[in-house]
Ligand SMILES: Nc1nc2c(ncn2[C@@H]2O[C@H](COP(=O)(O)OP(=O)(O)OP(=O)(O)O)[C@@H](O)[C@H]2O)c(=O)[nH]1
C-alpha cells in the first residue's frame with residue numbers, strides 16, 4: 001500500500017496558510033526547475049488573487065521521500081468556515097497556523113474546535129516569527145489555553161510546535177535554534193500524522209468533499225478514498241445524502257501533483273482523487289462499490305445565516321451596461337452557482353426576485369462580483385439574518401467578535417457596541433498601545449458596523465468575527481445613524497451643485513456621474529433623508545466662465561465598494577449592480593411613492 005499522509009492547513013484569515021503551502025510545494029521539489037509560479041500559487045481564481053484571500057479550499061499533493069502528502073489549503077475567512085469543516089473529515093492530521101503577534105483569533109477558535117471534535121492530530125505552527133511585534137511565547141500559551149478550553153484529549157494537547165516564517169521558507173522546532181528550512185515540518189507530518197485507516201482490499205468507498213466544473217468533462221467530484229480501489233471506467237454507485245442510490249460510471253479519474261492535475265488509471269484507499277462522469281454528484285455523496293454500496297456518514301453542511309434578495313434591475317438606467325439582465329438569465333446563473341456551491345441556497349420569492357442565502361456578506365459579495373464580471377445586471381437588497389425557531393423559541397445567529405483598538409478609543413467602541421447589544425467578554429492589553437476586546441454579539445448588529453468602526457477608530461482598528469451559535473432573538477436594533485442624500489432629478493451630476501451639496505454630508509458620486517430620481521448620491525450628515533438636485537447648473541451661466549469653475553473645490557467622493565454599499569443600505573434601499581457601476585437607490589424612486597409606502 002502506498003505511504004500517504006493527508007493533511008489540511010487551517011487558521012484564521014491571513015495567518016499564512018497559502019504561503020506555507022507555497023513553501024511545502026517549493027521545498028519538496030514539487031515545482032519543476034523551470035516551472036513558473038506566482039506567490040500564493042494555490043489562490044488561483046481572479047477574486048482570490050485580487051483580494052489576497054482564499055475562497056475555496058483546494059488540494060495538492062507532493063512527494064516527500066517515499067511518502068505522498070496530500071495537502072488541502074482551506075479558507076480562513078469566517079464566511080467560508082463551512083468548507084473547513086467538510087475538509088477536516090477528509091484528512092488525518094492538520095497544520096494549525098497562528099500568527100505570532102495576532103495570536104488566537106475568532107476563526108482560530110472555530111477551526112480548532114471543529115478539528116478537535118473530529119479527533120484529528122494537530123501540529124501547531126506559530127507563523128510570522130519574523131515580525132517585529134511577534135510574541136511567540138504568548139501565542140504558544142494562548143494555544144495551550146485554547147486547546148484545553150475546547151476539550152482536547154491528552155494526545156491532542158501534546159501537539160508538536162513549529163516556529164515559522166512561511167514567507168521566507170524558514171522553520172524550526174525551538175525559538176532558540178538557528179533558522180532552518182521546512183524539513184522539520186515535513187518530518188512532523190510524516191511522524192505525527194497517522195497513515196490513513198482503511199484498506200485497499202475492502203469494497204470501494206469514497207466521499208466527495210468539493211465540486212469542480214470543467215467545460216469538457218462536466219461536473220467533477222473531489223473525493224477521499226476511504227476503502228478499496230478504483231479504476232477509470234468503473235461502474236459505481238452514488239449514495240446520496242437522502243439515501244437514494246444512483247448508478248454512475250467514472251469516465252475520468254484525475255490525480256493531483258503540485259499545481260497540475262493529470263488523468264490517472266487507478267487509485268486506492270487513503271488517497272485524494274477526482275472523478276468525472278457523474279452529473280448528479282453532490283458534496284457529501286459516497287461514491288462506492290456498485291455491487292455492495294455502503295454509504296459513509298453524511299456530511300454536516302453548515303446552514304446559511306444571512307439572506308439577500310437578488311432582483312431584476314428596474315432602475316431607469318437598466319439594460320444599458322449589462323448583457324444578462326432578464327429574470328431567466330439571473331435564475332439560470334443562480335441555479336448553476338448552487339450546483340457547485342453547497343454553502344449557498346436560493347429560492348424564487350416573487351416575479352424576478354430571488355432570495356439568496358449564505359454564511360455572510362463576503363460570500364454573497366463574491367457571488368455578486370463574479371456575476372457582474374460575467375456581464376450581469378441586477379439589484380441586491382439589504383442583508384438580513386436568518387431567524388430560526390429552536391424548540392419554539394425564535395433564535396438568531398450570534399457572532400464572536402474580537403477588536404484590536406488603540407487604548408484611548410476602547411471606551412467609545414465599547415459604548416457603540418453596547419448600543420448594538422454586544423456583551424463584552426474580555427479585555428487585554430496587546431502592547432504598542434493597543435488593546436484587545438472580545439464580545440458576543442448578534443450577527444444582525446454587525447451589519448453596517450464595520451464602516452462605523454473604521455470611522456470611529458480612524459482606520460486603525462481591526463475587527464474579526466466568526467459564527468458562534470443561534471441564540472434567542474434579541475429584539476429591535478439601532479439602525480443607520482445617518483440619512484441618505486437622494487437625487488430628485490434624472491440626468492448627470494454637475495460640479496456646481498455637488499459643491500453646494502457636499503457640506504450636507506458625504507458624497508458618493510463625482511461630476512458627470514449619471515443620476516436618476518431616487519438614486520442615492522451620498523450620506524446625509526443628519527439622521528433623516530434629504531432630497532437634493534445634483535444636476536442644477538449655475539443659474540445665469542450657459543456660458544461658462546473658467547474663473548468661476550476653478551473656484552469649485554470638490555472633496556473626493558467616498559468610494560463605495562460592493563461590500564461597503566451592501567453594509568450601508570437600509571430596508572427601503574437597494575444596490576444596483578452592473579458590470580460598470582454600483583449605484584445605491586431607494587426601492588421607491590419618487591418621493592410620493594416613498595411617502596405612500598412609509599404610511600403603510
Ligand atoms: N511577515 C510575514 N508575513 C507573512 C508570512 N507568511 C505569510 N505572510 C503574509 O501574510 C499575508 C497572508 O498570507 P496568506 O498565505 O494569503 O494567508 P492565508 O492564511 O492563506 O489567508 P486566507 O486564505 O485568506 O485565510 C500575505 O501578505 C503573506 O505574504 C510570514 O512568515 N511572515
Ligand SMILES: [Mg+2]
Nearest residue numbers: 017018053054
Ligand atoms: Mg489562503
